Structures are given as structure tokens and as C-alpha cells.
Amino acid sequence: MNAPFVHIKKRAAKVGRRRVRITRGKPSAYIGSGFVPSVLAGDKGQCIWFEGGLEREMLVQLNTDPDIVNIDGHAPPLRWTDGLYWHEFRPQYVVQRRNGLKSIVAIQWGAVVLKYGLREILGLIEPFARAQGYDRIELWTDSQIRNPVRIANSNLLHSVGSEEFEPALLERILQCAHKLGRATTIGEIRQNMGPQEQLFRAVAKLIWSTKLVADDPGRLIDNKLGVTALTLLKNNGQVK
Structure with a gap:
């Protein structure tokens, strides 16, 4: 050898x-x-x-x-x-x-x-x-x-993945995101919908289920993260 x-x-x-x-x-x-x-x-x-x-x-x-x-x-x-x-x-x-x-x-x-x-x-x-x-x-x-952002996002998505939310709340969030257009932020969605219990976690649930798509998956999931409704991406032919 x-x-x-x-x-x-x-x-x-x-x-x-x-x-x-x-x-x-x-x-x-x-x-x-x-x-x-x-x-x-x-x-x-x-x-x-x-x-x-x-x-x-x-x-x-x-x-x-x-x-x-x-x-x-x-x-x-x-x-x-x-x-x-x-x-x-x-x-x-x-x-x-x-x-x-x-x-x-x-x-x-x-x-x-x-x-x-x-x-x-x-x-x-x-x-x-x-x-x-x-x-x-x-x-x-x-x-x-072991990047802190990856760990924080993983922990959040893991916790909301098994959490139940009112279907009506999830639908209102999607309608709001669709109306606001591409690259709207989580903060803008919350501002437009007004104070609602568990609204942030419900948005995270939609990211987990891919009904909302993060514009930068490597960024911390917080109010500054840009998200786009999956329906908008489909209408523009960006996803099948």
C-alpha cells in the first residue's frame, strides 16, 4: 500500500x-x-x-x-x-x-x-x-x-410545530400578508392586524408549515424578518 x-x-x-x-x-x-x-x-x-x-x-x-x-x-x-x-x-x-x-x-x-x-x-x-x-x-x-440564530429559529419552529392555533386566525394572517405584498415584515403584519394574543407564534406556525416563506431563511425570526405568502409566490410562478 x-x-x-x-x-x-x-x-x-x-x-x-x-x-x-x-x-x-x-x-x-x-x-x-x-x-x-x-x-x-x-x-x-x-x-x-x-x-x-x-x-x-x-x-x-x-x-x-x-x-x-x-x-x-x-x-x-x-x-x-x-x-x-x-x-x-x-x-x-x-x-x-x-x-x-x-x-x-x-x-x-x-x-x-x-x-x-x-x-x-x-x-x-x-x-x-x-x-x-x-x-x-x-x-x-x-x-x-451552533450558530445562535439557527438554534433560536429551530427552537421556535419546534415549539410551534405541535401547537394548535385557531384556523380563522391563521387565515386572517395569510390574507393580511397577501394584501401587503412581497417582502412584508412580521412587524408590519402585526401592526396591520392589531394586538392579538399569540399572533407572533401563529406567524411562526405559518413559516413552519411553509404557507409563509421567509425571504432570508438564515435570519432571526423576529419582527424585522421579511415574509411572503406562498400564494403570491405561486401566482408569480416562483414555486410550483
Whole structure:
């Protein structure tokens, strides 16, 4: 085995899933591994495997992302070559987005990414992923996953996702947003509708259900966030 192959193999071992998934109901020999139930309608309540705290944190955020309809934690291994030897890459998660994009989600500590040049390794893997029907590979590090804005938005959407609101209130919010037009802010919707109990959380519920679309998904969900009614986007042909 020559030196370049050892180098590539060592680096490639730092991406993707490295352990064999443990069958549900059997104890894990690894601290910090287990299952998280999916709340996505497309997953029909299945439990998704995670390895370590960072994967679990990302899984919770994927579960509350309004753009994601399905999370697959059982994707088969993907074979790829560095030009000399073949390797096996095991996706941690595969997510299906509302626009039909199918992405592999790779999760790793930022320090490990820098030390082993994992962006370069994933760049070698991506053409083989595309050939297998994936659209892209997304690399997420701890600094991105633990971004305070992502955490705050995830916690809010997670809490309102299971909360019940009066259908009439939700409909009035949508009518108001439609009337105000594109890129209206949550604050403007609240101002036009006047003081109402739980109005802000009801708006968040509509973002969670994608009936309101955030203009900048990476921004904090607050009164300054711009949102657009999904009906307006459909009328303009921006979504199907």
C-alpha cells in the first residue's frame, strides 16, 4: 500500500458515517448515540439514528427546517475513487427538499475539516454522488450548527410545530400578508392586524408549515424578518 493511498484513506475516514447502525431496541456501546423521532410528515414518524452530540443537534434542526420534507438516515454506501483506489462513503443523512433537491448532509467538527482537508475529499466524492442521483453534498460544521440564530429559529419552529392555533386566525394572517405584498415584515403584519394574543407564534406556525416563506431563511425570526405568502409566490410562478 503506497503512501498517497494511506493519506487519502486516512482523510476519507473522517467523512460520513463510521459505525454500523445499531438496531433499535438494542443498547448502544457508544455514549451519545441513539435515535431521534422525525416530526416530518414524509417520514411517517420514523426514528432516525445519530452518532454523537453534533449529529443530534443537526438532526433536531433538520427536523424543524420548513424546506425539508424527508430525512433518510439509512442511505446505502456510495463508492468513489481517487483515481487509483476505490473507497466507500457512508452518508450520514440524505434530505429531500420541497423543490425536489436531494442532498447528502455531511457533519463534522470544523477543526477536523481543516486538519484533514475534508472539503477537498468531499469535492472528490461529489461527482460520484451526482451520478447516483444526489444533487449536492452539504458540509455542516459545529460553528454553523451552533450558530445562535439557527438554534433560536429551530427552537421556535419546534415549539410551534405541535401547537394548535385557531384556523380563522391563521387565515386572517395569510390574507393580511397577501394584501401587503412581497417582502412584508412580521412587524408590519402585526401592526396591520392589531394586538392579538399569540399572533407572533401563529406567524411562526405559518413559516413552519411553509404557507409563509421567509425571504432570508438564515435570519432571526423576529419582527424585522421579511415574509411572503406562498400564494403570491405561486401566482408569480416562483414555486410550483
